[in-house]
Amino acid sequence: MTASFMLIPGFCFVLLGALALNGRGNAAYAGIPMVAWGWVAMGGGFVLDGGPTLLGFSFGTRATLAGVGLVVIVLGGVLVIWGRSRARRIEQGS
Numbered sequence: 339m340t341a342s343f344m345l346i347p348g349f350c351f352v353l354l355g356a357l358a359l360n361g362r363g364n365a366a367y368a369g370i371p372m373v374a375w376g377w378v379a380m381g382g383g384f385v386l387d388g389g390p391t392l393l394g395f396s397f398g399t400r401a402t403l404a405g406v407g408l409v410v411i412v413l414g415g416v417l418v419i420w421g422r423s424r425a426r427r428i429e430q431g432s
Contacts, residue, residue, distance in 0.1 A: 344388025351381030370425050376417030383411030 355377030386407030390400045 341388035341391035344384050345392070348381045348384030348388065351377050351384065353381075355379075355381060370421045370428075372417050372421035372424065376414040376419075376421060379414030379417060380411050381414075383407040383409075383414060386410060 355374045358374035358377065359371060384407065387404045390403045395403070
């Protein structure tokens with residue numbers, strides 16, 4: 339049950355990132371690919387964390403993929419924060 343709670347936001351983040359990469363986001367930072375790739379990375383991390391549980395992988399494999407997923411989520415979050423601050427600087431003209 340908990341794994342499905344990880345997959346749903348994961349797929350939503352991947353979809354949001356893909357839409358932003360295609361230029362369909364309406365936010366000021368949507369045109370910056372760094373933010374879109376951050377959303378895709380965060381969604382992929384959630385899928386790596388919840389997917390193996392639903393697929394019935396062994397405990398060791400699930401733990402390893404959860405660790406990798408955590409790293410990918412953190413790196414995606416860093417990309418989103420960095421891209422947003424970059425978009426603000428571009429918007430302010432400095």
